[in-house]
Structure formats: C-alpha cells, structure tokens
Amino acid sequence: MPPGGRPTVRSRRLGAALKRHREAAGADQATAAEAILKSVSKVSRLESGLTSASALEVRTLLDCYGVQDAGERARLEGWAKTGNQRGWWLDFQETVTPDYADHITLENEATYIRSWQPVLIPGLLQTAEYAESVITSGPTFIAADMAARLVQVRQERQRRIAQGGVQFAAVIWEPAITSLASVPAIAGPQWSRLLEVGDRYNVTVQMLPASAGRAAGVAGPFVSFSFGDEPTVEAVAVENLPNTSVIEAPDDLALYVNVFDRLRSTALSSEETADRIRQLLKNA
Numbered sequence: 595m596p597p598g599g600r601p602t603v604r605s606r607r608l609g610a611a612l613k614r615h616r617e618a619a620g621a622d623q624a625t626a627a628e629a630i631l632k633s634v635s636k637v638s639r640l641e642s643g644l645t646s647a648s649a650l651e652v653r654t655l656l657d658c659y660g661v662q663d664a665g666e667r668a669r670l671e672g673w674a675k676t677g678n679q680r681g682w683w684l685d686f687q688e689t690v691t692p693d694y695a696d697h698i699t700l701e702n703e704a705t706y707i708r709s710w711q712p713v714l715i716p717g718l719l720q721t722a723e724y725a726e727s728v729i730t731s732g733p734t735f736i737a738a739d740m741a742a743r744l745v746q747v748r749q750e751r752q753r754r755i756a757q758g759g760v761q762f763a764a765v766i767w768e769p770a771i772t773s774l775a776s777v778p779a780i781a782g783p784q785w786s787r788l789l790e791v792g793d794r795y796n797v798t799v800q801m802l803p804a805s806a807g808r809a810a811g812v813a814g815p816f817v818s819f820s821f822g823d824e825p826t827v828e829a830v831a832v833e834n835l836p837n838t839s840v841i842e843a844p845d846d847l848a849l850y851v852n853v854f855d856r857l858r859s860t861a862l863s864s865e866e867t868a869d870r871i872r873q874l875l876k877n878a
Contacts, residue, residue, distance in 0.1 A: 603696040603829070603840055604703075606643035608673045610842060612655055613641040619659035629658040649674040669822065682750060689743040693837040697817075700829055700840070701751060706820035707760055708827075708854050712767040712802075712810050715784060716817075717748050718755055719764060719791055719799070724784045725749075727777070733835065755797060761825075762797045765857045768804040772874065782878055785871050792868060800861035801870055809860045813853045827851050 616626055623637045630637075630651045639645040647655075652674045656667050683690050683698045690698065701707060701718075709716040714728060725748045729741050736744070754760045771788070774781035792799035802810055815833045820826055830841040830850045841847065862870065 602643065603699050604673060604676070605646055606840075606842065607829070608647060608652070608670060609641045609643040611670055611673075612647070612652070615656065615659040615661050616641075619661075621659060626655055626658060630654050647674050665822075683747065686743060686747050689740060690747060691837070693839075696840055697831050697838050698747075698751060700819045700831060701760075701817075702754065704760055704819040704821055705823070706825040707762045708818045709762070709764045709816075710813065710854055710857055711764065711770060711815050713770055713815065715766065715770060715788070716764050718752055718762060719788060720748060721780070721783050721787050722749060723780050724774075727780055755791065755794070758794070758796050760796065763800075763858070764798070765800045765802055765854070765861050767802045767806075767810045768870075771801060771871065772804075775874065775878065778878060782875065785875050785878075789868055789871055789875075792864060798864050799867055800858060800864055801867040802857060802861040806860050809857060812856070813850070816850060818847075818850055818854060 612626075616623070623634045623641075626637045627634045632651075636645070640647050640651070649671045652671050653667070656670065661667060681695075681699060681702060683695055683702075707718070709718070715724060717725070720728070722745050725745045726741055729744050730736055755762055771785070774784055788799055791797050817831045817833075818827045819829045819831070821828055827847050827850065828842070830847055832839045832841060841850070861867075
C-alpha cells in the first residue's frame with residue numbers, strides 16, 4: 595500500500611494508465627481480476643492508486659489488454675518497480691507534507707519541467723537567502739529550524755537541474771524579478787543566479803514584461819511535467835495557498851499546455867531576459 599494509506603502520485607499515475615488500457619481493450623474489472631488471480635476490489639484499488647501493483651501484475655494486465663507497445667510496457671513496469679522506492683525527500687518526513695512530497699516526486703522523475711510564476715522566482719532557481727525570505731514571510735509562522743530544513747529541501751531539489759537530468763523552462767512575470775530591488779542583499783545574488791542557471795544548456799528562463807498584465811492574469815502559478823522522450827505534459831501541479839493540487843485529467847492538462855505556450859510566446863526571449871537582468875544588476 596502507498597505510504598500513509600493515501601494514493602501517491604506514482605500509484606495514481608500507474609493506476610490511471612492501467613484503467614485507460616483496460617477500457618481501451620473493452621475489458622471489465624472482473625476480467626482483469628481473473629488475469630492476475632485477484633479480486634475485483636483489488637483491481638479497483640490498483641486503478642485508484644490505493645494499492646501498489648507489482649511488475650508481474652502490470653505485465654500480466656498489459657498482456658490481457660493486448661498492449662504491444664514496448665516503450666509503454668517498459669514505462670509502466672518501471673513505475674511498478676519504483677512505486678515503493680525511497681526518495682531522498684523521505685529523510686525530511688517531518689518537514690515535507692504529503693502534497694509537497696507528490697510535487698517533489700513528479701519533479702524528480704520528470705524529463706521536462708515547465709514553470710509559470712507571476713509572483714515569485716521558481717523554487718528550482720532560488721538562492722538559499724531568497725528561499726528563506728519567501729518561506730519565513732508566508733501566512734503561517736515557521737520556526738527558524740523548520741525554515742532551515744525547508745531551505746535545504748529546496749536546494750536538494752535543484753540538484754537535478756545542476757546535474758542536467760531534466761529540461762527546465764521558466765516564464766517569470768517581470769515584477770517578480772524587479773521587486774527584489776527593495777532588498778539589495780537578496781536581489782544581487784538572486785539575479786546573478788538567474789543569469790548563471792539560465793546559461794545552462796538544459797534551462798531556459800524568460801521574463802514576461804510587466805506590460806503583459808492581461809497574459810499574466812490568465813492563470814496563477816503552476817508547473818507542468820513530462821516523463822518520456824517527448825515533452826507531452828502528463829501532470830500539472832497548481833499552487834494554492836494551503837497546498838498544491840496535482841492535475842492529471844487530459845482535458846485539463848490541455849488547458850495548461852495552451853496557457854504556457856501563450857505565456858512563452860509573449861515573453862521576452864532568453865537572451866533579452868538575460869540583458870534585462872544584467873541591466874538590473876548594473877543599476878543596483
């Protein structure tokens with residue numbers, strides 16, 4: 595069973611994929627249950643993500659559904675094998691909420707990440723000083739030791755970008771960048787970080803001009819994730835005040851893909867963005 599008795603993002607993704615293939619094959623849950631020699635309730639729990647599927651169960655179900663695509667089979671069997679794999683963030687269980695753990699899981703497994711931020715610098719691009727200021731200025735009190743652990747988690751998350759293991763694209767509304775000027779001690783290092791990270795081959799940073807307020811107001815902050823060789827979005831994390839919601843319904847995903855494409859096309863190029871940030875540093 596997924597940790598904590600709740601569906602994890604891994605188990606939900608696998609369950610949804612198995613359900614999709616079953617329905618495409620015109621099979622019911624009773625047929626699936628017979629194939630793996632389990633109960634119908636077991637199949638129902640698998641498809642809802644409430645329990646984990648073994649790689650053998652996944653292989654048997656895909657055989658039953660007539661799924662021949664080798665890449666899809668390998669992907670789903672891989673999910674089953676790593677479904678209970680311990681992530682580094684579990685070392686911070688007292689700090690990382692279940693919703694945050696889901697977000698980190700998506701981030702850790704993604705091959706493409708796209709982030710829209712109208713208010714803050716994306717977490718994957720934040721300096722430690724900036725991260726601490728954001729964490730401690732939230733609506734709830736956070737003790738100094740807890741804040742320090744959250745900053746550490748944020749820095750650990752940034753390792754994938756540093757190691758080149760993921761393609762990351764960020765669109766940031768200009769006020770989120772320029773407003774840092776009021777705190778010079780944080781602004782300079784953070785602007786320099788944007789330039790340094792944005793120069794990496796696997797990272798693109800674009801500034802949406804302040805004048806594009808209509809475009810900026812279309813959606814609040816969100817992050818989309820792709821997991822294969824192609825940048826097909828399979829999950830979106832939407833940031834709310836109390837938590838983060840993960841969206842996986844195809845029609846809803848299409849809306850976020852469209853919004854991000856519009857934001858990216860309206861934003862300055864990465865080169866123009868770097869020039870604007872250099873000007874901010876020069877004038878600081």
